[in-house]
Amino acid sequence: MQNGTTHCRYAEDVNPAFPTEIMAKPGGEALRDCIQCGTCSGACPMSVHMDLTPRRVIALTRAGLERDVLESATPWLCASCYECQVRCPRDIKVTEIMYALKRRAIEKGLFPKRSPIPVLAKAFYHMVAAHGRNSESRLVIELALRTNPLSLLKMAPVGIKLLRTGRMALGQDHIKDPKQLQSILDAMEES
Amino acid sequence: MTAYAYYPGCSRSGLGKPYDESLRAVFRHLGLALEEIPDWNCCGATSYMSISEDKAVALAARNLALAEQMKAEVVAPCAACYLVLTKAQHMMGEYPALAEKVRKGLGAAGLTYEGHVTVRHPLDILVNHVGLDAVRAKVTRPLAGYRVAPYYGCQVVRPYGAFDDPLRPQTLDRLMAAAGAEVVDYPLKAHCCGGSLMGTMEDIGVRMNFLLIKEARARHANVMATLCPLCQYNLEAYQGKMRHRFHEDATLPIVYFTQLLGLAFGLEPKALGLQRNFVTAEPLPAMA
Known part of the structure; x- marks a missing residue:
């Protein structure tokens, strides 16, 4: 899903355990409450530089598309300014989820290698x-x-x-x- | 004399040296003692949290444990240090299993943390403990001619908003007004500077910081007050690159709020580390 282009995704691309495991991390609990309003992407000062906006990261995480999320530069571009988190109308701790994704990307060796x-x-x-x-x-x-x-x-x-x-x-x-x-x-x- | 447990953070001996100098000078002038937490360790900032959350909380907890022995409130001037220490407290409160694990970890080094430490930012102490009336009473050289853009950045006010609004904070505005400055309405006051991204993705960092300066200049600010060593550096050290890339003058003195307050108290510019700033244009006093 680089550069905003859309590709087909199939059942085998999905890791159903991925969203559950992120939700088990501190701050990940409310992941499924997202209404995809895009407030996070609008608030994020970095979204213009991201391959996936924060809203899409939440959607893909919830859908279990682990590779797309972990290989994305987005969690790493998050400067931890917490603007998305403070503004989220569903109290999703978006910044904490970005941290959880960074750690998982390191664990799984899937982080963007050239960054x-x-x-x-x-x-x-x-x-x-x-x-x-x-x-x-x-x-x-x-x-x-x-x-x-x-x-x-x-x-x-x-x-x-x-x-x-x-x-x-x-x-x-x-x-x-x-x-x-x-x-x-x-x-x-x-x- | 109120004594505080001082957590200077790693930037104190580098980029943040003038912050340390001016904070000490201002606190001394107000009769507030700063006692450094003995053998404090790095807070871990955003980087450590990106690799291991549990260990990041343990790093912060060691400092809290050392501070608890001092039975004093902690003062953390750096935005990242302030946030990491407060965040560790919140996390240990919200996640008992994590707290238990951290306590065990501390125990391995013979340390305990009972949770009786309050972590405060110096801005909070100056406005809410010292109070604006007491500050005003100490002002001998009001900051006439200073049109200050009050820049809070992110991590002092967010996510917890412990002493100010997380999106539209006001404390720095009020403090600077008490020091006699004209405070500019600055809507980007709590917008992010990008933090360490200036070191890794300079293109992005320069653009973000240029926008912050452009807006402040458009609103006729002639100086910006900051609360964090990384914000101060990002905004100050890349003004030449901004001019080069955006073909627009981006000159603006970027100082620590404690430096401005010290000037208003009549303290010597050198005692406030002002000779260390790169941009020393007006309204700052000329340095010999």
Whole structure:
């Protein structure tokens, strides 16, 4: 369903467990209450850039068309501004559903492979796990090296300005004992 | 002296340095003490929540547990930190199984969280705890000539709207008016800046932020007040790119609301980190 074109969908494209499993996630409960009014798409400042609007994501999720949804860039373009969620007349937590879709796309390896957004999310995740804090400058450099190393050149002028104004910390900030934090995160994985 | 547990967030030592400086200066001036939460960790922002929800809540809960030991209200100036900490509280309240799992996780590190922490944004504290009358009483240099576009962004007011309307907030408008500024009617005040999308999808980020600045300029604002380090940076650092792409002047000083308030209190621009801003045009004071 890229670029708004419509394709036929068949019974075998449907994963009937998909909507139920999303509804079982925190914030997914009201998925089936959607009346397809489009308030979410109208409110979303990103919808003009999306391959599927938020309304369509909700419709396809409810219909069980998992692949279309998880391969879409839409959940990743969601900037978590919560405008859709606050405006939804059916109290659907659209932003939380977008988060649930992102996590499922990562789990299933179906996220858009050429998008830098999941790359940033993963780099951030690993940096926090290792150090307990994130370093803006290191995160930006790591993202550039993994996606588009040449972009570092384009960023140089802003980088120099930030250094000059004392707004770029080059060191990796960290908590005193990252192992203590790690023990919490490990315990979360076990239970 | 009211003491607060200060959660500065990771941007404090980088992009958000002037926010930290001006917030401390303003609080000190008002007799409010900020004690940093010892050994706080990253809130996880939107990225961590995109990979693991349970662990994102646990990350926030460690900070809440550390704050609870201080028996003080938490101040979180960064919009993302503020939201993540509040969201973790909401989620632990709504989903007992998740709360139980998080408590077990904290237990592995010898920490407990009983749920007795209040997380507040400094804007909320200034308007609802200090109060506008007390703020007005401290103003020695009213912000005459400042036409402020009050920009809230998203994550301070949404989704919970704890202290202001989630779509049409007013607190920053009132605070800036109390500081003597002319507050511009700015309908995009709670529109999103795109957050970290500026780093991943720059084309989209530049366009979103250009629209925010264009509207503020069209309404004759000569400065924009922000509440979040990422909003401040997105709006400030790409004005040259905006001009280049849209063939339109996009110059507008973008400052933290605490910097403007500090100026109204008569504090030194340097103590408020104003020399660190990229755009230092009028009405901001000339920096030596």
